[in-house]
Amino acid sequence: MPPKLPDTPFALVDLARVDRNATRLRDRLDGLGVPLRLHVKTVKSVELVRRTHGRAPITVSTLAEAEYFAAAGYDDIVYAVGIDPHKLPRVAALRARGIALTVLLDSRAQAEAVAAAGIPALIEIDADGSRAGLRPADPLLPEIGAVLGDRLAGVLTHAGGSYHAFTPEARAAAAQGERDAVVGAAEVLRAAGMDCPVVSLGSTPTAHTVRDLTGVTEVRAGVYLFFDLVMAGLGICTLDDLALSVVVTVIGHRPDRGRILTDGGWMALSRDRGTAEQPVDQGYGLVTDLAGTPLPDLLVTGASQEHGILALRPGSGHPLPELPVGTRLRVLPNHACATAAQYAFYHVLADGALSRVERHTGW
Amino acid sequence: MPPKLPDTPFALVDLARVDRNATRLRDRLDGLGVPLRLHVKTVKSVELVRRTHGRAPITVSTLAEAEYFAAAGYDDIVYAVGIDPHKLPRVAALRARGIALTVLLDSRAQAEAVAAAGIPALIEIDADGSRAGLRPADPLLPEIGAVLGDRLAGVLTHAGGSYHAFTPEARAAAAQGERDAVVGAAEVLRAAGMDCPVVSLGSTPTAHTVRDLTGVTEVRAGVYLFFDLVMAGLGICTLDDLALSVVVTVIGHRPDRGRILTDGGWMALSRDRGTAEQPVDQGYGLVTDLAGTPLPDLLVTGASQEHGILALRPGSGHPLPELPVGTRLRVLPNHACATAAQYAFYHVLADGALSRVERHTGW
Numbered sequence: 001m002p003p004k005l006p007d008t009p010f011a012l013v014d015l016a017r018v019d020r021n022a023t024r025l026r027d028r029l030d031g032l033g034v035p036l037r038l039h040v041k042t043v044k045s046v047e048l049v050r051r052t053h054g055r056a057p058i059t060v061s062t063l064a065e066a067e068y069f070a071a072a073g074y075d076d077i078v079y080a081v082g083i084d085p086h087k088l089p090r091v092a093a094l095r096a097r098g099i100a101l102t103v104l105l106d107s108r109a110q111a112e113a114v115a116a117a118g119i120p121a122l123i124e125i126d127a128d129g130s131r132a133g134l135r136p137a138d139p140l141l142p143e144i145g146a147v148l149g150d151r152l153a154g155v156l157t158h159a160g161g162s163y164h165a166f167t168p169e170a171r172a173a174a175a176q177g178e179r180d181a182v183v184g185a186a187e188v189l190r191a192a193g194m195d196c197p198v199v200s201l202g203s204t205p206t207a208h209t210v211r212d213l214t215g216v217t218e219v220r221a222g223v224y225l226f227f228d229l230v231m232a233g234l235g236i237c238t239l240d241d242l243a244l245s246v247v248v249t250v251i252g253h254r255p256d257r258g259r260i261l262t263d264g265g266w267m268a269l270s271r272d273r274g275t276a277e278q279p280v281d282q283g284y285g286l287v288t289d290l291a292g293t294p295l296p297d298l299l300v301t302g303a304s305q306e307h308g309i310l311a312l313r314p315g316s317g318h319p320l321p322e323l324p325v326g327t328r329l330r331v332l333p334n335h336a337c338a339t340a341a342q343y344a345f346y347h348v349l350a351d352g353a354l355s356r357v358e359r360h361t362g363w
Numbered sequence: 364m365p366p367k368l369p370d371t372p373f374a375l376v377d378l379a380r381v382d383r384n385a386t387r388l389r390d391r392l393d394g395l396g397v398p399l400r401l402h403v404k405t406v407k408s409v410e411l412v413r414r415t416h417g418r419a420p421i422t423v424s425t426l427a428e429a430e431y432f433a434a435a436g437y438d439d440i441v442y443a444v445g446i447d448p449h450k451l452p453r454v455a456a457l458r459a460r461g462i463a464l465t466v467l468l469d470s471r472a473q474a475e476a477v478a479a480a481g482i483p484a485l486i487e488i489d490a491d492g493s494r495a496g497l498r499p500a501d502p503l504l505p506e507i508g509a510v511l512g513d514r515l516a517g518v519l520t521h522a523g524g525s526y527h528a529f530t531p532e533a534r535a536a537a538a539q540g541e542r543d544a545v546v547g548a549a550e551v552l553r554a555a556g557m558d559c560p561v562v563s564l565g566s567t568p569t570a571h572t573v574r575d576l577t578g579v580t581e582v583r584a585g586v587y588l589f590f591d592l593v594m595a596g597l598g599i600c601t602l603d604d605l606a607l608s609v610v611v612t613v614i615g616h617r618p619d620r621g622r623i624l625t626d627g628g629w630m631a632l633s634r635d636r637g638t639a640e641q642p643v644d645q646g647y648g649l650v651t652d653l654a655g656t657p658l659p660d661l662l663v664t665g666a667s668q669e670h671g672i673l674a675l676r677p678g679s680g681h682p683l684p685e686l687p688v689g690t691r692l693r694v695l696p697n698h699a700c701a702t703a704a705q706y707a708f709y710h711v712l713a714d715g716a717l718s719r720v721e722r723h724t725g726w
Contacts, residue, residue: 007426007450009726041668061630061669063370081669082614084626085689087370106615109688131670132615132624160667251445252469252495261495263447267424268726271634271701304523305404305700306424306444307494325472326448337668338634341705344725361724362707363372363631 001290002354005328008249009268011343012330013048013226013357014292015350017243021225022052025207034213037078037200039222040065042337044360045346046072052225059220063090066101068360076100078200080156080220082124082132085113092117102153102198106133108140111147120153122198123189127181128174130160136184142192154198155189157182158220162205166234166279175210178203183215208236226336229286233278239286239294244340245330247290247347248308250323259301260310260323264331266303270338284308285331292330295321300331364653365717368691371612372631374706375693376411376589376720377655378713380606384588385415388570397576400441400563402585403428405700407723408709409435415588422583426453431723433462440464441563443519443583445487445495448476455480465516465561469496471503474510483516485561486552490544491537493523499547505555517561518552520545521583525568529597529642538573541566546578571599589699592649596641602649602657607703608693610653610710611671613686623686625663625671627694632666633701647671648694655693658684663694 029036038053041061046069049058057076060066066077067090075098079091083103094101105111106124114121123144126133134141145152159178165171178201186196202220204227213219226244227237248264266284275282284300287310297316302309308331312320323329333339340346346357392399401416404424409432412421420439423429429440430453438461442454446466457464468474469487477484486507489496497504508515522541528534541564549559565583567590576582589607590600611627629647638645646662650673660679665672671694675683686692696702703709709720 005449007453007726008447081626082624084371084612084614086368086612090370107688110614129620131667131672132617249447249449251447251473254495257492261445263444266635266701267704271636272629273634273636304494309494325470338629341630363370 001349002352005247005354006347008247008328009264010247011340011346012245012247013346013348014243015348017241018048018052018225021227021237021241021243025221025224028208029219032210032213034216034219037218037220039080039202039220040069042222042340043225044340045357047357048225057218059222062363063087064363065360066094066099070094070097070099078102078104078122078156080104080158082106083110083114083121085110088113088117088119091119095119104156105144108144108147111144115148115151118151120151121148122153122156122200123185125155125157125182125185127157127159127178128161131158133157134185136181136188141185141188142194145189145192145194152189152194152196154196154200154217155182155185156198156200158201159203159206162203163230163234164277165205171205171209171234172211175206176212178206179210179212179214179216186215204231205234205236223336226340228336228339229282229332229334230274230278233275233280233282239332242332244336245288245292245332246285246339248329248331250325250327250329252325255320258311258320260320262308262310262329263306264300264308265306267305267342269300269303269308269331269333270335270342271303272333272335272338274334282334285333288330288332290328290330295329364712365715368610368717369710371610371691372627373610374703374709375608375610376709376711377606378711380604381411381415381588384590384600384604384606388584388587391571392582395573395576397579397582400581400583402443402565402583403432405585405703406588407703408720410720411588420581422585425726426450427726428723429457429462429464433457433460438462441485441519442466443521445469446473446477446484448473451476451480451482454482458482467519468507471507471510474507478511478514481514483514484511485516485519485563486548488518488520488545488548490520490522490541491524494521496520497548499544499551504548504551505557508552508555508557515552515557515559517559517563517580518545518548519561519563521564522566522569525566526593526597527640528568531598534568534572534597538569539575541569542573542575542579549578567594568597568599586699589703591699591702592645592695592697593637593641596638596643596645602695605695607699608651608655608695609648609702611692611694613688613690613692615688618683621674621683623673623683625673625692626669627663627671628669629666630668630705632663632671632694632696633698633705634666635696635698635701637697645697648696651693651695653691653693658692
């Protein structure tokens with residue numbers, strides 16, 4: 001780290017780790033013969049996406065992301081949240097600029113609005129009951145396909161349940177279930193005489209697990225560029241792969257309560273407590289020194305708006321480390337998407353130097 | 364509400380409620396004869412602060428807030444998070460521009476750095492063990508006062524425990540304890556021969572409860588301008604006082620699971636689950652129609668990045684309401700500070716019209 005750092009808190013990105021994470025998934029999917037449609041909702045940065053993914057097709061979670069990436073030359077975009085018909089004029093405006101923007105839906109009402117607007121759509125398929133979509137056997141699936149007519153682009157699914165798959169067997173089942181659901185849905189549409197060119201699936205856990213992508217045309221993943229404690233808790237990565245951290249400073253001590261206070265509260269870290277549902281609860285994040293080496297059992301156990309409370313993991317045999325006022329530390333976050341979303345820019349560390357890189361915010 | 368609304372999600376502020384909430388606390392503190400030093404960390408908007416508070420003294424939670432409000436003419440500011448010595452040059456730069464900016468500390472190391480920089484400081488007092496500060500009887504208190512010398516501005520406390528006071532008796536005890544701690548600390552300093560002009564306390568629950576402010580020179584509060592479900596759960600306000608909501612749109616249904624999907628996920632609402640620790644858990648927020656009338660027992664029970672899952676409160680006898688795709692709804696948030704922080708601007712509703720008002724983001 002350079003000797004002079006910005007005021008804390010700030011979001012630090014380790015570029016060598018981003019590159020390594022990008023290469024790992026690219027090599028894996030190359031081996032399976034299926035392209036990646038990067039989900040940009042985690043990093044939301046043209047500079048980081050261009051570096052790791054070039055100008056290849058992307059996935060977005062908002063139309064504002066689509067507009068931001070379109071302005072930077074991205075012209076093949078899937079908006080992977082069920083479409084609100086009020087938003088179709090914005091979709092149409094992007095398409096009129098030559099952007100191949102495809103929307104997502106799972107109801108007849110959406111399909112009628114989208115078909116009337118002449119916008120291509122994917123039908124969302126429910127792989128595991130986690131969120132949205134139609135089961136492959138739902139009689140609505142071919143009905144909606146028929147409403148879309150030549151605007152039917154294909155089918156898409158996301159195995160949200162893979163975030164709760166804590167064994168290799170459970171992950172393999174989630175990955176196979178995701179593939180079988182979306183390929184099965186494509187077969188239903190084709191059996192009804194429709195074209196179904198796109199068969200899209202993905203989540204970071206399944207993308208790093210799946211072995212059979214027969215019939216699948218693209219894989220989506222996003223958080224893998226940064227990884228986080230939730231992914232480490234699932235066994236998809238190690239702590240050494242985590243590319244995003246938040247740099248904070250010690251501002252006080254309460255030795256009577258076994259606490260150290262920092263200037264990194266929930267504004268800096270987000271309120272995400274994703275590891276609370278995992279076998280190992282990491283509080284609001286795991287604390288490392290400024291070089292990135294974990295301080296044994298030291299967690300962010302509490303957070304108010306601009307205060308973080310550090311304490312040892314319950315039952316730890318380690319002593320509370322001596323960290324004087326002014327000590328800089330890093331916090332590894334539970335959920336990189338939520339933590340990154342607290343910032344309008346990253347400080348990117350590459351070859352020992354820091355540079356400021358913009359990220360997109362808002363809707 | 365006007366017929367044409369912005370794309371969802373967006374943060375809606377009901378200005379009549381803000382005004383009413385502001386008047387309520389102003390009248391209360393006028394009756395007690397103590398001025399308010401508004402904490403701007405919740406609304407972070409010059410326009411809303413000027414409307415409700417004029418250019419009177421303010422409290423901030425970051426130096427970026429201090430810089431933003433100083434640029435708008437606020438010149439009496441307390442930065443109420445323990446000072447990181449690295450940040451003193453930014454403090455000094457604001458003071459050199461004529462801003463009466465005071466910092467907060469509770470250690471000898473901070474006091475030495477602050478005194479060397481010639482910056483006035485308040486000593487943080489711990490009223491209830493919630494977070495930072497010295498107990499009034501701590502022998503460090505007069506030692507730090509002596510290190511500060513003529514840079515000692517006074518004492519400040521925040522009864523964080525008032526957020527867990529669920530009966531009128533518990534709230535009264537929290538308010539009295541907050542007052543007694545900070546006044547007691549001032550007396551310790553004065554007994555040691557030091558001046559202690561500022562005796563500052565506050566939290567929204569105690570500010571709305573306290574009856575005895577003898578010896579107190581200012582009260583701090585911030586979230587009361589918006590209020591939220593946490594404050595309603597504490598009995599400090601009613602649902603009818605909540606001035607901040609998030610407008611979302613229905614994007615799908617899972618009747619087999621009793622779920623309705625919206626485009627308002629944790630990006631729109633924040634990950635804050637503050638009511639999870641209260642007697643009534645409100646999920647990620649309580650759902651109302653677009654006019655603001657609660658839909659019986661309908662909560663945001665789950666949230667991913669850009670998806671909200673609505674379902675009935677467990678045990679509800681109500682049916683799931685019929686809310687077609689495209690229906691606009693409002694969500695009342697758990698914690699207004701965290702929800703507002705997800706936005707760079709508000710849509711302010713006044714006299715049936717919406718206008719866009721900037722708010723500050725970042726550090």
